[in-house]
Amino acid sequence: MFDRRFRLFVRLRSPGFDPGNCLSCSQATGAFMYDAIVVGARISGASVALLLARLGHRVLLVDRARFPSPTSSSTNLIHPPGVHRLREWGVLDRLDGHSIPRITRYRLQSGPVGMEAPLPAVDDVDYALSPPRLALDEALVRCAVDAGVELREETSVQELLRDEDGTVVGVRGTTKGSGRFSERASVVIGADGKNSKVAQLVGAAKYRDQPVLSKSLWTYWDGLPQPSLVRTYRKNRRHPFTWPTHDGLTIVGVAWPTEDFPSPGSDEATDRTVVAALADVDPEFAEQVRDTGRADRWLTGSVPNFLRTPAGPGWALVGDASATRDPITASGITYAVTGGEILAEAVHEGLSGRIPMARALAAYARRRDRLVIDHYDYTRDYARIADHTPEERALIEAMSRSPWHARDMIGLFATVVPPADFYSRANFRALFDYLDDENGLPPKIRLLRWLLHGVPGRPAAPAGLADRLVAASLGPMGDLMLRSARP
Template sequence: MYDAIVIGARCAGAPVAMLLARQGYRVLLVDKARFPVDIMSGLLVHPRGTALLKRWGVLDDVLATGCPQLHSATFDLGPIELKASFHPVDEVDFTCAPRRYLLDPILVAAAVEAGAEFRDNTTVQELLMDEDGCITGIRARTAQGTTVTEKARIVIGADGVHSFVARTVKPEAYHVNPILSCGYYGFFRDVTVPGPKAYIRPYRFAVCIPTNDNLMLVGAQWPIEDFARIRTDVPTHFYKLMGQIPELATQVRREKQVGRFIGTGHVPNFFHKPYGPGWALVGDAGYHKDPILGQGIADALEDAAMLAKALTRGLSGETIMEEALAEYERERNEICLPQYQIAIQFATLAPPPPDMQTLLSVIAADPEESTRYLGVLQRTVPVAEFFAPEHIASLMARATVSLTA
């Protein structure tokens, strides 16, 4: 019998397995894919995430893949360009964007090295349940086509936004918002935009992020209302958007594309109650938001650390498991909700109102304030602190002085 079975071996599941195994627990980590394999996902790992990778001893392996260190980001709003350095976290002041077929196996290898058992190409078909409704294990189909049954003290769903575990246990959903945007991205050669760089236009969004092999991830987002039209001819709509941004029009061209376009119109916004009798949820299975701010990987890593801490308290008997997981939910929500609300605002793709444009112009003219604002977006500067009325009033006063000078 295992202490924990983790379903999903990506940026949430593999670290949970690793952290529990490092505490001496017997952990089984399974994934339906055959590793290594790419997945539809953003690549950016904000400094919150790179700091955790360093703490866990895997950052050097990630950087050894050749993904560049990225120390600043730029937001191009047309008349306003805001460039800022990343706010450091535990002395780590850069982000990176490794391809997922490289990053995920590194995280799995760390889990295996810690003592976790890993089975890829293994599809979970059923969650086992006792007569009281408590999840007790899994029934799965292996790579050889045989059916196996495994038992555990807790089963963890780290299996993404379309989580099989969540569909089975039917957790309470809250802070639910409608789907707001759709998006597609591709990889391109010989794009020299200093990235990451975001281009914010009325009801349009584009982003450039350098990744492995000297490639640039170039992504585009539109309002969800446009999805039915865009999906019928993604290249035409993608290149039309790029053509509206002079800096990209001359660089992002069909002949430079490597591979196909990847994207979706299903990017839900929700929180799930992340635990119940014998089960827990982590990463996108437990909390998901529009990817416009590129926070998904850092959120998954941080969520994994919080859940592993709670599970260690529960499995060790330090506290009742239900109480430990209730504290995990409270901590997760307190940390994530402000950022979630900002992502929802950005995902509407509506142009900033005039007062916000004025504020952004003041911020863009001040490198220190620009770095703090980027810290808000990367969740290292508290939203309430930056947008405190007295701070915003002081910034707006600068605009008044500028206009009257």
């Protein structure tokens, strides 16, 4: 509390500060009770509330649940960008009652070829974590409360308050036990999930949307060896996955394209379905699964894919309310944390009077797009779970031989490496230097390599043609590659 007040004091005393323009002083003038009202107290909402409170702002955080509270199925994986922030904020310190192993390597196996690499670091964090979701939600909420956030549990928002210009200036709803309430704030933030009430009330448009692309079955398994490794597979339009999670448990699951998802049956029938899929890609691991035991019921994961307009007059969206994508890249928690951070930075700019709030929220919308759109397209493409072609497998094998391509491909999946950095002309041209001739190459790959090396005296045109041919096999990411600079 002292630290928060000290920062506010420094800001109030800083050169050029004008109290008349500072919305953080609104409680002194009586215009607003709060600087920000955050609707939804899960990962993204608790993150933005925590950060705004630490910056000296008065924040009301509301949620329909009472914490600790279970949430819908979540595979819990947090990639290095999310781990880095949660560690810096002190949230991970509240999880020390659990055994949570560090995951330092990711593997992709596609039929007979595969690659494995260590995770690229974000500052000094080169590992992922998979903590218990119930404990993570509780830790974030309690960190926010300790920072000065006012938490109202079992509270539902039904309406938004607006001024004469239509700008959102507050919320109206009900709290269990005390009935209806109405509160005003400089900004209202919707962090209330893919079915966001705030998004509905402001009419936030969806775009680049697609229906559910894949469905998965997953659960916790007990007694398995726990290497520091995320393993994913691709074969016969199935995507098995597994990694160590918390307290000696392992996540085991399989995803299918929506149209191939097996009819749900008993847990024992699902055991057989999942073990059969694992046996097809990793017989040794499947045998270990058979010899140990399931520790929980089977869960089903599937979500639609969409982006929403993330901000408008007096309001903003964050987390799944802002952008929901297929869970196959396990990026939801990581983007909830990073999105909460960039929204808190933008709202702080507006509340402090450095720039008008409208400009701050517009800047947030642009940063949100830069943060998520390319990886959103990558995730949608990945979620189709199409078997890799012989040409794609040749390139995967080449990545495994490269000193950096495998690491960067793993970093792409883990949201560390931006898709635009990986899917570039230069990166894919360099990849062709690592092709393996010993076992033979698909004819198309041989042709592409010849074109990339160029025809003597006329290197540019053939190389450009090769770029277009490579891009044609990369789906949405091919367009990204062609937008990159020609070496």
